[in-house]
Amino acid sequence: MASAVVNVPATTKRGEIIEIKALVRHAMETGFRRTQLGESIPRDIIRQFVCSYNGVEIFRAELHPAIAANPLLTFTTVATESGTLAFRWTGDNGFTVTESAAITVV
Amino acid sequence: MTSRRNFLIAAGGLGLGAGGGSVFATPAAMQDAIRTVVGNAPVRRGRVKLDMPPLIDNSNSVPLSVAVESPMTPADHVKAIHVFTEKNPQPNVVSVFLGPRAGRASIATRVRIADTQTVTAIAEFSDGSFWSGSASVVVTLSACLEEGLI
Numbered sequence: 661m662a663s664a665v666v667n668v669p670a671t672t673k674r675g676e677i678i679e680i681k682a683l684v685r686h687a688m689e690t691g692f693r694r695t696q697l698g699e700s701i702p703r704d705i706i707r708q709f710v711c712s713y714n715g716v717e718i719f720r721a722e723l724h725p726a727i728a729a730n731p732l733l734t735f736t737t738v739a740t741e742s743g744t745l746a747f748r749w750t751g752d753n754g755f756t757v758t759e760s761a762a763i764t765v766v
Numbered sequence: 767m768t769s770r771r772n773f774l775i776a777a778g779g780l781g782l783g784a785g786g787g788s789v790f791a792t793p794a795a796m797q798d799a800i801r802t803v804v805g806n807a808p809v810r811r812g813r814v815k816l817d818m819p820p821l822i823d824n825s826n827s828v829p830l831s832v833a834v835e836s837p838m839t840p841a842d843h844v845k846a847i848h849v850f851t852e853k854n855p856q857p858n859v860v861s862v863f864l865g866p867r868a869g870r871a872s873i874a875t876r877v878r879i880a881d882t883q884t885v886t887a888i889a890e891f892s893d894g895s896f897w898s899g900s901a902s903v904v905v906t907l908s909a910c911l912e913e914g915l916i
Contacts, residue, residue, distance in 0.1 A: 677869035692855045718867045726859040728827040734874035
Protein backbone atom coordinates (compact mmCIF):
# COMPACT_ATOMS: atom_id res chain seq x y z
CA MET A 661 0.00 0.00 0.00
CA ALA A 662 1.30 3.33 -0.93
CA SER A 663 2.23 5.42 2.06
CA ALA A 664 1.61 8.70 0.24
CA VAL A 665 -1.19 9.80 -2.04
CA VAL A 666 -1.17 13.00 -4.06
CA ASN A 667 -3.93 14.50 -6.10
CA VAL A 668 -2.83 16.64 -9.05
CA PRO A 669 -4.89 17.27 -12.19
CA ALA A 670 -3.32 15.27 -15.05
CA THR A 671 -4.03 17.90 -17.68
CA THR A 672 -4.64 21.59 -17.30
CA LYS A 673 -4.45 24.88 -19.17
CA ARG A 674 -1.43 27.14 -18.99
CA GLY A 675 -1.85 29.81 -16.32
CA GLU A 676 -4.61 27.93 -14.53
CA ILE A 677 -4.43 27.79 -10.72
CA ILE A 678 -4.51 24.14 -9.75
CA GLU A 679 -5.24 22.66 -6.35
CA ILE A 680 -2.87 20.00 -5.03
CA LYS A 681 -3.65 17.62 -2.19
CA ALA A 682 -0.92 15.61 -0.52
CA LEU A 683 -1.64 12.92 2.05
CA VAL A 684 0.89 10.70 3.80
CA ARG A 685 0.46 7.82 6.21
CA HIS A 686 2.03 8.68 9.56
CA ALA A 687 0.90 8.42 13.19
CA MET A 688 2.27 11.89 14.11
CA GLU A 689 2.95 10.76 17.68
CA THR A 690 2.94 14.00 19.67
CA GLY A 691 5.36 13.11 22.46
CA PHE A 692 2.82 14.33 25.01
CA ARG A 693 0.99 11.07 25.45
CA ARG A 694 1.69 8.37 28.01
CA THR A 695 1.02 4.68 28.13
CA GLN A 696 -1.23 3.30 30.83
CA LEU A 697 1.92 2.52 32.80
CA GLY A 698 2.78 6.21 32.81
CA GLU A 699 5.75 5.99 30.47
CA SER A 700 5.85 8.84 28.03
CA ILE A 701 5.69 7.92 24.36
CA PRO A 702 8.53 9.61 22.48
CA ARG A 703 7.72 12.11 19.79
CA ASP A 704 7.70 10.82 16.23
CA ILE A 705 6.33 13.34 13.74
CA ILE A 706 6.88 14.58 10.22
CA ARG A 707 8.77 17.86 10.46
CA GLN A 708 8.80 19.11 6.90
CA PHE A 709 7.00 18.80 3.61
CA VAL A 710 8.33 20.23 0.35
CA CYS A 711 6.72 20.34 -3.07
CA SER A 712 8.85 21.09 -6.15
CA TYR A 713 7.64 21.84 -9.66
CA ASN A 714 10.27 20.75 -12.21
CA GLY A 715 12.94 21.01 -9.57
CA VAL A 716 11.91 24.44 -8.23
CA GLU A 717 10.47 24.57 -4.74
CA ILE A 718 6.95 26.03 -4.81
CA PHE A 719 5.59 25.09 -1.39
CA ARG A 720 7.09 24.16 1.94
CA ALA A 721 5.44 23.39 5.26
CA GLU A 722 6.88 22.92 8.72
CA LEU A 723 4.71 20.63 10.78
CA HIS A 724 4.35 20.44 14.54
CA PRO A 725 2.72 17.85 16.84
CA ALA A 726 -0.61 19.70 16.49
CA ILE A 727 -1.02 18.34 12.97
CA ALA A 728 -3.41 15.41 12.88
CA ALA A 729 -2.28 11.87 12.12
CA ASN A 730 -1.91 11.12 8.40
CA PRO A 731 -1.14 14.74 7.51
CA LEU A 732 -3.13 16.20 4.64
CA LEU A 733 -2.00 19.43 3.01
CA THR A 734 -3.98 21.26 0.38
CA PHE A 735 -2.40 24.13 -1.54
CA THR A 736 -2.37 25.73 -4.97
CA THR A 737 0.03 26.53 -7.75
CA VAL A 738 -0.06 28.12 -11.18
CA ALA A 739 0.35 25.57 -13.98
CA THR A 740 3.30 26.97 -15.92
CA GLU A 741 4.70 24.07 -17.94
CA SER A 742 4.39 20.33 -18.39
CA GLY A 743 6.57 18.29 -16.12
CA THR A 744 6.78 16.69 -12.73
CA LEU A 745 5.65 17.69 -9.28
CA ALA A 746 7.84 16.12 -6.64
CA PHE A 747 6.71 15.75 -3.04
CA ARG A 748 8.94 14.99 -0.10
CA TRP A 749 8.10 14.43 3.56
CA THR A 750 10.86 14.24 6.17
CA GLY A 751 10.55 13.67 9.88
CA ASP A 752 11.83 12.21 13.12
CA ASN A 753 13.70 8.90 13.20
CA GLY A 754 14.89 9.26 9.63
CA PHE A 755 11.40 9.24 8.13
CA THR A 756 11.48 10.11 4.44
CA VAL A 757 8.83 9.53 1.82
CA THR A 758 8.87 10.85 -1.72
CA GLU A 759 6.12 10.86 -4.30
CA SER A 760 5.77 12.46 -7.70
CA ALA A 761 3.04 13.27 -10.16
CA ALA A 762 3.19 14.17 -13.83
CA ILE A 763 1.28 17.15 -15.14
CA THR A 764 0.54 18.07 -18.76
CA VAL A 765 -0.02 21.75 -19.45
CA VAL A 766 -1.64 22.65 -22.76
CA MET B 767 -14.94 19.68 39.34
CA THR B 768 -11.70 17.70 39.00
CA SER B 769 -12.30 14.67 36.86
CA ARG B 770 -10.09 11.62 37.15
CA ARG B 771 -8.55 12.48 33.80
CA ASN B 772 -7.71 16.05 34.75
CA PHE B 773 -6.26 14.85 38.03
CA LEU B 774 -4.05 12.34 36.25
CA ILE B 775 -2.91 14.96 33.76
CA ALA B 776 -2.06 17.35 36.62
CA ALA B 777 -0.28 14.58 38.51
CA GLY B 778 1.67 13.68 35.40
CA GLY B 779 2.67 17.32 35.00
CA LEU B 780 4.01 17.43 38.56
CA GLY B 781 5.99 14.30 37.87
CA LEU B 782 7.98 16.15 35.23
CA GLY B 783 9.77 18.00 38.04
CA ALA B 784 11.68 21.22 37.55
CA GLY B 785 10.52 23.20 34.55
CA GLY B 786 7.27 21.22 34.43
CA GLY B 787 4.42 23.56 35.17
CA SER B 788 1.38 23.49 32.95
CA VAL B 789 1.40 21.00 30.13
CA PHE B 790 -0.56 23.39 27.97
CA ALA B 791 0.75 26.38 26.13
CA THR B 792 -0.70 29.51 27.63
CA PRO B 793 -1.79 32.60 25.67
CA ALA B 794 1.54 34.11 26.83
CA ALA B 795 3.43 31.19 25.28
CA MET B 796 1.49 31.79 22.08
CA GLN B 797 2.49 35.47 22.14
CA ASP B 798 6.12 34.42 22.58
CA ALA B 799 5.84 32.02 19.64
CA ILE B 800 4.28 34.78 17.53
CA ARG B 801 7.06 37.21 18.49
CA THR B 802 9.65 34.63 17.44
CA VAL B 803 8.13 34.68 13.97
CA VAL B 804 7.22 38.34 13.49
CA GLY B 805 9.90 40.01 15.60
CA ASN B 806 8.88 43.52 16.59
CA ALA B 807 6.70 44.13 13.52
CA PRO B 808 3.09 45.06 14.26
CA VAL B 809 0.46 42.43 13.49
CA ARG B 810 -2.76 43.91 12.13
CA ARG B 811 -6.09 42.16 12.08
CA GLY B 812 -7.73 41.46 8.74
CA ARG B 813 -7.00 40.09 5.27
CA VAL B 814 -6.65 36.59 6.77
CA LYS B 815 -9.62 34.25 6.96
CA LEU B 816 -9.16 31.23 9.21
CA ASP B 817 -11.91 28.72 8.77
CA MET B 818 -12.63 25.95 11.28
CA PRO B 819 -15.79 24.27 12.47
CA PRO B 820 -17.06 26.21 15.52
CA LEU B 821 -18.01 23.04 17.40
CA ILE B 822 -15.59 20.11 17.42
CA ASP B 823 -16.57 16.56 18.25
CA ASN B 824 -13.35 14.81 17.35
CA SER B 825 -10.51 17.18 18.05
CA ASN B 826 -7.88 14.67 16.90
CA SER B 827 -8.63 15.68 13.34
CA VAL B 828 -10.13 19.10 12.77
CA PRO B 829 -10.23 20.60 9.28
CA LEU B 830 -8.53 23.98 9.17
CA SER B 831 -8.23 26.27 6.18
CA VAL B 832 -6.59 29.65 5.79
CA ALA B 833 -7.27 32.03 2.92
CA VAL B 834 -5.42 35.33 2.64
CA GLU B 835 -6.47 38.26 0.47
CA SER B 836 -3.53 38.90 -1.81
CA PRO B 837 -3.02 39.36 -5.56
CA MET B 838 -0.07 36.91 -5.31
CA THR B 839 2.06 38.81 -7.83
CA PRO B 840 5.87 38.89 -7.64
CA ALA B 841 5.60 42.42 -6.21
CA ASP B 842 2.84 41.74 -3.70
CA HIS B 843 2.37 38.25 -2.33
CA VAL B 844 2.12 36.21 0.82
CA LYS B 845 5.45 34.71 1.83
CA ALA B 846 4.31 32.60 4.74
CA ILE B 847 1.31 31.61 6.82
CA HIS B 848 1.76 30.55 10.44
CA VAL B 849 -0.93 29.01 12.64
CA PHE B 850 -0.84 29.22 16.45
CA THR B 851 -2.97 27.87 19.29
CA GLU B 852 -3.41 29.13 22.83
CA LYS B 853 -4.02 25.92 24.70
CA ASN B 854 -2.33 23.06 22.88
CA PRO B 855 0.80 21.72 24.59
CA GLN B 856 2.82 23.70 22.03
CA PRO B 857 1.69 26.98 20.49
CA ASN B 858 2.93 26.24 16.95
CA VAL B 859 0.67 24.27 14.64
CA VAL B 860 2.02 24.69 11.14
CA SER B 861 4.07 27.14 9.11
CA VAL B 862 3.79 27.16 5.35
CA PHE B 863 5.99 29.05 2.92
CA LEU B 864 4.68 30.01 -0.49
CA GLY B 865 5.25 32.59 -3.17
CA PRO B 866 3.77 34.18 -6.27
CA ARG B 867 3.73 30.79 -7.99
CA ALA B 868 0.99 29.66 -5.62
CA GLY B 869 -1.53 31.78 -7.53
CA ARG B 870 -3.78 31.94 -4.47
CA ALA B 871 -2.80 32.24 -0.83
CA SER B 872 -5.03 29.45 0.34
CA ILE B 873 -4.10 26.32 2.26
CA ALA B 874 -5.89 23.61 4.20
CA THR B 875 -4.90 20.83 6.55
CA ARG B 876 -6.17 18.86 9.54
CA VAL B 877 -5.09 19.67 13.07
CA ARG B 878 -5.39 18.56 16.68
CA ILE B 879 -7.04 20.93 19.10
CA ALA B 880 -6.55 20.32 22.83
CA ASP B 881 -9.28 22.49 24.28
CA THR B 882 -11.86 25.18 23.70
CA GLN B 883 -9.78 28.12 22.55
CA THR B 884 -8.93 30.68 19.90
CA VAL B 885 -6.75 29.65 16.97
CA THR B 886 -4.80 32.38 15.18
CA ALA B 887 -3.30 32.51 11.70
CA ILE B 888 -0.70 35.11 10.78
CA ALA B 889 0.28 35.87 7.20
CA GLU B 890 3.62 37.40 6.30
CA PHE B 891 3.47 39.59 3.18
CA SER B 892 6.29 40.32 0.77
CA ASP B 893 6.34 43.97 1.91
CA GLY B 894 7.19 42.80 5.43
CA SER B 895 3.77 43.42 6.95
CA PHE B 896 1.91 40.90 9.08
CA TRP B 897 -1.85 40.37 9.15
CA SER B 898 -3.82 37.99 11.31
CA GLY B 899 -7.16 36.25 11.54
CA SER B 900 -8.55 33.97 14.19
CA ALA B 901 -11.33 31.53 14.93
CA SER B 902 -12.89 30.42 18.19
CA VAL B 903 -13.60 26.74 18.58
CA VAL B 904 -15.49 24.77 21.21
CA VAL B 905 -14.16 21.29 21.91
CA THR B 906 -16.23 18.51 23.40
CA LEU B 907 -13.50 15.82 23.36
CA SER B 908 -9.88 16.78 23.76
CA ALA B 909 -6.90 15.63 21.72
CA CYS B 910 -3.18 15.52 22.45
CA LEU B 911 -3.46 14.15 25.97
CA GLU B 912 -5.91 11.34 25.40
CA GLU B 913 -4.81 8.13 27.00
CA GLY B 914 -5.96 4.57 27.01
CA LEU B 915 -5.54 4.11 23.27
CA ILE B 916 -2.28 2.24 23.60
